[in-house]
Amino acid sequence: MTTALPRTVREVRLATPPRGLPMPSDFAVVEAPLPAPEPDQVLVRNRQFLVFGGLRTLIGGEARNTPVPGLARGDALYGPALGEVVLAPPGSPLRPGDLVTHLLGWREYALVPEAQCTPVDPALPDPVAQLSSGSAAYGALTRLTGVREGDVVLVTGAAGGVGSLAGQIARLLGAARVIGTTGSPRKAERLVSELGYDAVLTAGSWRGAHDAADSRAAYRAFAAQLAEAAPDGIDVLLDTVGGTQLTAAVDAARQGARFALVGALSGQLAAEGSGATAPVEIDAFRLIVKGVSLRGYIGVDHPEVEAEWLGRFAAWLRSGEIRFPLTRITGIDRAPWALRELTEGSQFGTVVVELPDHG
Incomplete structure (x- = not known):
C-alpha cells in the first residue's frame, strides 16, 4: 500500500x-x-x-x-x-x-x-x-586540545547544546576538574547536580551591548570567580562564548594550556549587529610566555570525527556514563x-x- x-x-x-x-x-x-x-x-x-x-x-x-x-x-x-x-x-x-x-x-x-x-x-x-552538537565538543577536545589526566577544564556556555555535553566528555577523557559558565543561577545548579560540573560561574548577560566601562566591570567580576574556582589556573578551554570570558580564560591559563574555540555567542547573540563578528581583547604577551595554543574548530576539517563520536556517544548513553x-x-x-x-x-x-x- x-x-x-x-x-x-x-x-x-x-x-x-x-x-x-x-x-x-x-x-x-x-x-x-x-x-x-x-x-x-x-x-x-x-x-x-x-x-x-x-x-x-x-x-x-x-x-x-x-x-x-x-x-x-x-x-x-x-x-x-x-x-x-x-x-x-x-x-x-x-x-x-x-x-x-x-x-x-x-x-x-x-x-x-x-x-x-x-x-x-x-x-x-x-x-x-x-x-x-556533541561532535563539536568531542572533536575539539580530542583533536585540538587533548585532555590529560589531572587537567582543569573550563567550558564556557556550559548550558547550551555543545556545553552541556562538553563538560561530561572532558570528565570521561580524564579531566580532574571541570568548570562551566552560564548566565543563570538555575542553570548553574542543574549543571552541577545533573551533569557533574565541579563549579559553575554565573557570567551575567553577555548578550547586550556594553560600553568599555561595562566590559571592564564584567571582566573583573568574571575573572574573580574564575580565580576562586581555579586558583592554580586552567589547562584546557572549550569556548563557545568569546568576549570577556575568553579574555579572562587567557589570563588564567597555565603553562602550555590548550584552547579550542567552537562558538562565538558573545557576537552571534549580541543584542545589536548581525551576529557575524565577535571582537575580543586578548593578552598576546601571555599567550607567548605561557605557550598557549588557541585554535578554532570546524567540523568539516575533521570528517572522521562524526562517526567516532557517535560510536562513543552511543556506548556512553547505554552505560549511563553521559546524559x-x-x-x-x-x-x-x-x-x-x-x-x-x-x-x-x-x-x-x-x-x-x-x-x-x-x-
Whole structure:
C-alpha cells in the first residue's frame, strides 16, 4: 500500500532579516508545493530538527566565509534534521521507513540528495541523539586540545547544546576538574547536580551591548570567580562564548594550556549587529610566555570525527556514563518562538522542534 503524499507542506522562511536578535515576526510558516523527487533525491518526512544559535549569523545578512551559506529574505531556513525516508531512488540502499539525518530541517518534508542522507546509528538509545552538537565538543577536545589526566577544564556556555555535553566528555577523557559558565543561577545548579560540573560561574548577560566601562566591570567580576574556582589556573578551554570570558580564560591559563574555540555567542547573540563578528581583547604577551595554543574548530576539517563520536556517544548513553539534556518543542508553528527562546537563553541543552504526524 502506497502512502498518499500531501500536495503542499509547511516550511519556515525568513520574512525579513532581523534587526538585532531575531523575533518570531521575522519568519513566516508558509505552505509550499511538494515537488516530485529528482532521480538522485530522497524524500524524507522530518520528525525533528535542531534549533541552534548559529542561525543568527546566517540570517543577519552579513555572513562571510561561513562553512554553510547565509540566508536571504524569502529563503527557507535549514539545519540538522532527523526524518523517515518516504521515497528513495531505484537501487538506493535506503528504504521507506529508514531513519536518516540531513541538513534540510525547518520544513515538514525534505527532498535531499541521497549522498547527503546519513542513516541513524541503531546503537543510539534514542534516534534524536544523532542531532546532538556533541561532535563539536568531542572533536575539539580530542583533536585540538587533548585532555590529560589531572587537567582543569573550563567550558564556557556550559548550558547550551555543545556545553552541556562538553563538560561530561572532558570528565570521561580524564579531566580532574571541570568548570562551566552560564548566565543563570538555575542553570548553574542543574549543571552541577545533573551533569557533574565541579563549579559553575554565573557570567551575567553577555548578550547586550556594553560600553568599555561595562566590559571592564564584567571582566573583573568574571575573572574573580574564575580565580576562586581555579586558583592554580586552567589547562584546557572549550569556548563557545568569546568576549570577556575568553579574555579572562587567557589570563588564567597555565603553562602550555590548550584552547579550542567552537562558538562565538558573545557576537552571534549580541543584542545589536548581525551576529557575524565577535571582537575580543586578548593578552598576546601571555599567550607567548605561557605557550598557549588557541585554535578554532570546524567540523568539516575533521570528517572522521562524526562517526567516532557517535560510536562513543552511543556506548556512553547505554552505560549511563553521559546524559543528553534535551528540550523538545512541538509543532512547526512554534519553531520561530523556539529560536527566540534559545537566543534569549531560556532553554537548557539541545533544543529540537518535533513535528507530529502529518500528511
